[in-house]
Amino acid sequence: MKKILFTLFIIYGFGLNAQKTDYDWKKMDPKQRKEVINSLSPEERKELLIKFRNNMVMDNLDIDPSDKEEFTGVYNEYLESQRQIKSQFNSNFNPDNLSDEEAKAKLQQSFEVGQKLLDNRKKYADKMQQVIPCQKVLKLFQIEGMMREKMNERKPHGNKNAPRQK
Numbered sequence: 001m002k003k004i005l006f007t008l009f010i011i012y013g014f015g016l017n018a019q020k021t022d023y024d025w026k027k028m029d030p031k032q033r034k035e036v037i038n039s040l041s042p043e044e045r046k047e048l049l050i051k052f053r054n055n056m057v058m059d060n061l062d063i064d065p066s067d068k069e070e071f072t073g074v075y076n077e078y079l080e081s082q083r084q085i086k087s088q089f090n091s092n093f094n095p096d097n098l099s100d101e102e103a104k105a106k107l108q109q110s111f112e113v114g115q116k117l118l119d120n121r122k123k124y125a126d127k128m129q130q131v132i133p134c135q136k137v138l139k140l141f142q143i144e145g146m147m148r149e150k151m152n153e154r155k156p157h158g159n160k161n162a163p164r165q166k
Contacts (some may be wrong), residue, residue: 050076053147060143061136071131075140078124085120089113 023036037045054072063071089109098106128137
């Protein structure tokens with residue numbers, strides 16, 4: 001029985017490795033890209049998104065190859081820290097359904113989380129300046145803002161039947 005399970009495990013492992021191929025995203029048309037992305041597991045999608053984001057940041061900042069690994073580590077640490085802080089605030093609520101006291105508490109909590117995000121950004125800006133010049137850190141924050149705007153443009157808002165504006 002153990003041999004059969006071991007053999008199945010090995011075959012399964014080879015199957016997973018066979019599925020992991022590097023795609024030439026630039027040569028794919030949008031429909032092909034969408035099909036490939038939809039076929040990925042949530043973990044693979046997240047990994048792909050991180051890879052795309054890091055590549056975009058590296059290309060736009062023109063980071064020296066000797067600093068890429070160190071910068072990527074600090075940058076990913078920064079993003080994870082920001083994500084953890086954001087998770088402290090649950091924005092999935094209807095303000096109209098809150099009492100005055102609940103609304104005041106929620107508002108205060110939003111200010112506190114916003115301040116933590118700003119403090120964290122300052123902390124990591126200092127850390128990043130140990131690896132790249134401050135001009136590139138500033139440019140990084142601009143790139144993040146542009147990426148955030150692009151993502152918000154693609155999110156459907158309000159009426160789902162209404163056409164998206166580009």
